[in-house]
Amino acid sequence: MTKTPLRILVVDDTFTNRFLLRELIKKSGYEYMEAEDGKQGIEVMLNERPDLVLLDIEMPVMNGFETLAYIRTQMDAPLNQIPIIAITAHDPNIFKEEFQSHEFDALLTKPFSSEKIISLINQICA
Amino acid sequence: MILGHNINQFNLPFSSLLKKSELQELFDKSNLVKYNAKETVLKQGTRTSHLMLIKEGMVKIYKENRNDRNQILRLSKKNDFIGMTSIFGAESFHFSASSVERTEIWFIDFDVFKNILLRNSKYAIKMLELLSEENLFTTDRLLGQIAKQLPGRIADVLLYFSEDIYHSTKFTIPLTRRELAELAGTTKESFIRTLTEFKNDKIINIKGSSFDIQSMDIIKTLHNLG
Numbered sequence: 001m002t003k004t005p006l007r008i009l010v011v012d013d014t015f016t017n018r019f020l021l022r023e024l025i026k027k028s029g030y031e032y033m034e035a036e037d038g039k040q041g042i043e044v045m046l047n048e049r050p051d052l053v054l055l056d057i058e059m060p061v062m063n064g065f066e067t068l069a070y071i072r073t074q075m076d077a078p079l080n081q082i083p084i085i086a087i088t089a090h091d092p093n094i095f096k097e098e099f100q101s102h103e104f105d106a107l108l109t110k111p112f113s114s115e116k117i118i119s120l121i122n123q124i125c126a
Numbered sequence: 127m128i129l130g131h132n133i134n135q136f137n138l139p140f141s142s143l144l145k146k147s148e149l150q151e152l153f154d155k156s157n158l159v160k161y162n163a164k165e166t167v168l169k170q171g172t173r174t175s176h177l178m179l180i181k182e183g184m185v186k187i188y189k190e191n192r193n194d195r196n197q198i199l200r201l202s203k204k205n206d207f208i209g210m211t212s213i214f215g216a217e218s219f220h221f222s223a224s225s226v227e228r229t230e231i232w233f234i235d236f237d238v239f240k241n242i243l244l245r246n247s248k249y250a251i252k253m254l255e256l257l258s259e260e261n262l263f264t265t266d267r268l269l270g271q272i273a274k275q276l277p278g279r280i281a282d283v284l285l286y287f288s289e290d291i292y293h294s295t296k297f298t299i300p301l302t303r304r305e306l307a308e309l310a311g312t313t314k315e316s317f318i319r320t321l322t323e324f325k326n327d328k329i330i331n332i333k334g335s336s337f338d339i340q341s342m343d344i345i346k347t348l349h350n351l352g
Contacts, residue, residue, distance in 0.1 A: 016277040016323040020344065023351040089328055111328040111341035 006125050007031040009050040011041035011067065012087060013059045021054060021117065028118050038062030042070060045079055052125060054108070057088040064088075065102060072103050083124050131158045136232065137181055139205055140252045148242050148249075155235035161225040163300070168209070170222040176233040178208035183229025184291075184300065188308065189221050198309040199264055201226070201291060210257055226300045271311035274352035279310045280320045281348035284330065288339055295339040 008030050010021045018034050025032045033048050035041035039062045041055070053071075057064035064086060072080055086102075088095055089110040099107050106120055133153045141149050158181065161167060167178070170190045180202055187208065188198045199221060202208050212219040213236055243250040270282055283306060287297050299306065307317035324330045329345060331338040339345055 014323045014327065016320060016329075016348075017327060019275060019277045020348060020351070024347070027351075089326055111344060113341065113343045114347045115343075 005029055005031045006052060006121075007033065007048065007050040008052045008054065008121065009033045009035065009041065009044055009048070010054045011035045011038060011044075011059070011064075012054070012056040013037055014056070017056070017087070020112070020114075024114055024117055025121070028121070030121070038064065038067030038070070041067055042075075045071070045075070045082070049079065050082070052121065053082055053084045054087055054121075055084050055104075057086055057090065068102055068104065085120060085124060135181070137205055138179065138232075138234075139207070139256075140249060143249045143252060144242070144246065148246060152234055152238055152242065155238040156232045159231050159233060161229045161231065163225055163227045163229075165225050167223040167225060167229075167231060168219055170219055172219050173217060174209065174213045174219055175236055177210065177213050177236050177239050178223075179232040179234060180204050180206050180208065181230040181232055183231075184226045185223050185229055185231070186226050186301070186305065187221050187223050196222075196308050197311060198305060200260075200267070201286075201309075203291060207256065210253070211260060214257070226305075270352065276310075276312060276316060276320050277323075277348045278352035279312060280317065280324065281345045283310045284324075284337065284339060284345055285349050287337070288342075288345075295342060296337070298336045300335070 008025050010018055010025070010032065011034070012018050012021070013036050022032045022034065033044055033050060035044045037059045038055075041053070044050070045053070055064045055067060062070075068084060071082065071084065083105040085106045085108050086099060086104040087108045087110070092107065092109045095109075106124055108117065108120055133150065135158070136149070136153045136156065138144070138149065138152065144152075161183070167185055182204055185202045185208060186198050187200050187202055188196045190196055208223055208231070209219055212221070243253060267282070271279055274282070287299055288295055291297070301309070303318055304314045307314045310317055321330070321332060325332055329339070329341045331340055
């Protein structure tokens with residue numbers, strides 16, 4: 001029986017990031033879906049029920065922290081327990097404390113490397 | 127402005143394949159012209175009579191289209207010929223060229239050059255190789271512009287400067303944002319927006335016209351994924 005590929009949602013307002021992540025995720029054999037802000041991301045989650053979310057922090061309409069809080073407190077199981085990787089261009093040393101106070105599963109800091117992205121996704125989804 | 131010059135300054139590529147008399151003949155029928163930045167070197171439609179060779183500086187080769195929309199085909203630098211394809215393939219130049227910085231160019235009489243190619247097959251083969259390289263480069267670039275999305279095209283431009291022109295991850299580009307957009311085959315607004323995204327994502331750092339590629343891995347990934 002063929003295994004269903006993992007379904008990954010990327011929520012990022014930057015086209016370059018979505019483009020890069022889309023190509024890398026698809027190339028790694030995963031299914032890709034995207035949203036441009038947190039509000040759109042929540043809608044995609046409800047409709048598509050992905051297995052993993054890559055969530056940018058700085059976004060218009062609804063930022064990454066607000067989106068995470070909504071997912072963890074307002075959504076029903078199992079969506080409220082979905083693994084979420086935070087994406088940020090903030091200095092990881094400065095951002096670490098803020099990151100730890102939220103319920104993210106991992107942190108991906110910019111600049112990315114294609115290897116780092118895929119290895120983190122594989123690690124979280126293992 | 128025509129300058130006084132001597133044969134030691136004549137930087138003709140592969141000149142070791144020429145007889146001394148052939149090199150002298152070419153030199154005698156050439157003259158050196160000096161340009162300031164942003165001067166027209168040749169205008170699209172001009173009749174072909176001279177082959178050009180860059181002694182110093184940099185020249186943008188561009189196609190003039192309707193509505194003042196230009197497309198930059200390439201940047202030519204020291205030791206590059208200009209106009210090889212038009213010289214052999216047409217009666218007039220199919221593109222324009224202008225200096226992007228202070229530039230010196232040899233204008234070589236085409237009839238003399240052609241006669242030497244007829245006599246010297248080894249040199250003629252080298253010129254065919256140069257022509258083929260130029261055609262492959264242009265084809266790849268233009269096909270890339272058709273097939274690739276914006277981040278891939280902008281990554282191509284940054285890689286072009288980093289690897290082909292300056293051989294460094296840090297460089298200062300003597301072109302305006304509009305010219306860079308013309309090189310990437312996009313609008314100035316889209317080019318600036320994508321550059322800003324690259325900067326925000328720490329892929330590059332920009333200060334005016336100075337660029338620093340901070341994540342070559344991502345630039346190459348974008349270039350390859352297109």
